[in-house]
Amino acid sequence: MPNALPFNRLETNSDTWVTLYIEDQAIQVPAGDTVAAAILSAGLLPSRTTSISSSQRAPYCLMGVCFECLVTIDGKENSQACMTQVQDGMRVSKQIQSPDLNAADTREAKHDK
Amino acid sequence: MINNTLYDLAIIGAGPAGMSAAICASEHGLKVALLDEQANFGGQIYKKLYQPSLKDESILGPDYYQGRVLIHQVQKSKIDCFFEASVWQVTYPEKSDSTLEINLSIKQQGQQLKARKLLIAAGAQERPTPFPGWTLPGVMTCGAAQILLKTSAMTPASPLVIAGSGPLLLLIAAQLHRAGVNISGLLDTRPKGRYVEALPHLAAALNNLPLLAKGLALMAEIKKANIPIYKNVTELTALANPSEHLEQVSFKTGNQHQEITCRTLLTHQGVVPNVQLTRALKLDHVWHQNQTCWHPVKDEWGQSSHPDIYIAGDASGITGAKGAAHTGRIAALKITQSLAKISSYQLAKLAQVPTKKLAKETCIRPFLDKLYYPAQTFLTPEDDTLVCRCEEVSAKDIRHMVKQGCTGPNQTKAFSRVGMGPCQGRLCGLTVSNIIAEESRLTPDEVGYYQIRNPIKPVNLSELIDLAK
Ligand code: FES
Numbered sequence: 001m002p003n004a005l006p007f008n009r010l011e012t013n014s015d016t017w018v019t020l021y022i023e024d025q026a027i028q029v030p031a032g033d034t035v036a037a038a039i040l041s042a043g044l045l046p047s048r049t050t051s052i053s054s055s056q057r058a059p060y061c062l063m064g065v066c067f068e069c070l071v072t073i074d075g076k077e078n079s080q081a082c083m084t085q086v087q088d089g090m091r092v093s094k095q096i097q098s099p100d101l102n103a104a105d106t107r108e109a110k111h112d113k
Numbered sequence: 114m115i116n117n118t119l120y121d122l123a124i125i126g127a128g129p130a131g132m133s134a135a136i137c138a139s140e141h142g143l144k145v146a147l148l149d150e151q152a153n154f155g156g157q158i159y160k161k162l163y164q165p166s167l168k169d170e171s172i173l174g175p176d177y178y179q180g181r182v183l184i185h186q187v188q189k190s191k192i193d194c195f196f197e198a199s200v201w202q203v204t205y206p207e208k209s210d211s212t213l214e215i216n217l218s219i220k221q222q223g224q225q226l227k228a229r230k231l232l233i234a235a236g237a238q239e240r241p242t243p244f245p246g247w248t249l250p251g252v253m254t255c256g257a258a259q260i261l262l263k264t265s266a267m268t269p270a271s272p273l274v275i276a277g278s279g280p281l282l283l284l285i286a287a288q289l290h291r292a293g294v295n296i297s298g299l300l301d302t303r304p305k306g307r308y309v310e311a312l313p314h315l316a317a318a319l320n321n322l323p324l325l326a327k328g329l330a331l332m333a334e335i336k337k338a339n340i341p342i343y344k345n346v347t348e349l350t351a352l353a354n355p356s357e358h359l360e361q362v363s364f365k366t367g368n369q370h371q372e373i374t375c376r377t378l379l380t381h382q383g384v385v386p387n388v389q390l391t392r393a394l395k396l397d398h399v400w401h402q403n404q405t406c407w408h409p410v411k412d413e414w415g416q417s418s419h420p421d422i423y424i425a426g427d428a429s430g431i432t433g434a435k436g437a438a439h440t441g442r443i444a445a446l447k448i449t450q451s452l453a454k455i456s457s458y459q460l461a462k463l464a465q466v467p468t469k470k471l472a473k474e475t476c477i478r479p480f481l482d483k484l485y486y487p488a489q490t491f492l493t494p495e496d497d498t499l500v501c502r503c504e505e506v507s508a509k510d511i512r513h514m515v516k517q518g519c520t521g522p523n524q525t526k527a528f529s530r531v532g533m534g535p536c537q538g539r540l541c542g543l544t545v546s547n548i549i550a551e552e553s554r555l556t557p558d559e560v561g562y563y564q565i566r567n568p569i570k571p572v573n574l575s576e577l578i579d580l581a582k
Contacts, residue, residue, distance in 0.1 A: 004358050058251070
């Protein structure tokens with residue numbers, strides 16, 4: 001069930017549609033969509049929660065800047081949904097985190113190398 | 114490594130600046146690599162134009178479809194294009210005229226590319242617009258809504274409210290109206306007096322009448338659309354329903370408290386150069402007072418503080434799509450000359466036309482910068498507003514750290530992790546520098562910016578291992 005009103009799809013030129021699975025729910029979108037667009041088209045918000053206060057977040061900038069669209073795509077955590085093109089059969093899951101000190105440490109290790 | 118090619122020029126960003134530069138350099142015989150994070154050409158402005166999603170071309174308007182010319186030219190050229198290519202590090206030797214090494218992931222594979230010169234055409238990002246409730250699902254930027262129109266032919270859930278200031282805000286309002294979206298309110302967050310402040314720059318702006326006329330036509334279109342417009346809006350707040358989704362926006366006009374029910378709120382306060390890479394490369398930057406943001410330092414050719422690295426397009430200062438294309442050409446010509454493919458005489462001659470055209474595009478900027486200058490609250494927000502979305506640090510926290518003796522953004526970072534989340538300060542850097550500057554009565558230039566460390570995009574181990582192979 002969508003928790004937010006889905007975005008509206010206008011008439012499009014795309015004739016190829018693909019099916020991806022968001023939280024095991026089959027969603028059909030045009031092949032040119034990004035995963036973030038697919039999430040919004042299905043109204044499946046929030047797409048993540050923060051590790052600090054569990055506050056709810058959703059794709060915000062759609063251009064790779066804010067990192068609010070981080071989800072798990074085909075098993076790969078912290079994937080930017082707005083920078084990833086959908087593929088047929090792709091499996092996407094939300095990143096629902098609880099306050100967790102380890103998460104902060106991993107992030108640091110990644111950036112401060 | 115991708116192949117053993119040593120490119121004459123590597124260009125990061127395939128928007129109008131990057132594409133124009135690539136075409137120009139390749140016409141003069143340079144071996145060019147054009148890289149972009151996205152799946153294809155266009156940058157943000159001509160996004161998905163290689164294969165437009167919207168059936169109805171009148172929604173986005175002719176300016177968008179104009180970009181086809183550039184895209185066709187690149188497609189016909191001999192430029193090596195790499196898409197879904199995310200650059201996380203560039204290393205350069207101390208002395209000029211040796212090889213630059215670009216470490217990147219192409220379709221999630223670690224790769225390395227070598228080039229003699231680098232042109233950064235990484236474009237702009239929307240200015241961070243902090244206000245209470247800006248992290249709620251349902252709140253997005255105007256740019257995001259435009260991207261969804263371009264890539265996916267999608268319009269946001271209504272009821273819809275648009276709030277902020279800037280040309281892009283007016284454009285998206287008109288485009289969504291054309292697409293049949295009902296806009297419940299257009300909230301202009303500028304304080305009174307912006308027209309008066311912009312007036313001294315009107316004379317210069319008149320040198321670009323077509324652009325001015327376009328702006329006026331846009332305003333007329335919005336007026337005719339009967340969208341309720343609220344002026345001099347203050348205390349903008351996004352409010353949530355019990356399931357933490359946006360439900361309402363509240364604000365003040367004069368002394369009057371107002372509320373509008375909505376499912377989507379789009380905000381915008383102008384665009385600023387994307388400085389992530391130029392910062393990571395430790396190039397010099399300078400504070401631009403009118404655009405209230407940093408610009409990388411560059412000369413009239415786009416040459417940065419490192420002689421082998423050039424910057425073009427909005428990444429070097431906001432000029433718009435047409436201006437960006439001219440800066441790309443100018444930089445490409447200079448690079449061609451520095452590699453001795455054309456003489457200084459030819460350079461001067463060839464650069465004449467783009468330089469003149471660029472001047473026409475930039476003459477309107479001081480007027481626009483003043484006219485749409487953001488309200489102070491979006492630059493240095495009230496105490497309770499979250500500044501760093503990733504690490505959830507508020508304006509109050511930053512002010513408190515300044516009182517405790519923090520003198521710059523890197524100290525606040527060490528104390529609170531502000532700017533250390535996945536966005537690496539892209540959405541809080543300007544705000545943090547502005548708040549510290551205001552609190553310590555210094556200029557943002559004196560306060561400085563985050564030290565951006567490599568990698569500028571998160572890399573995973575397997576990509577690093579690819580590189581070692
Ligand atoms: S929505 Fe901002 S990075 Fe993806």
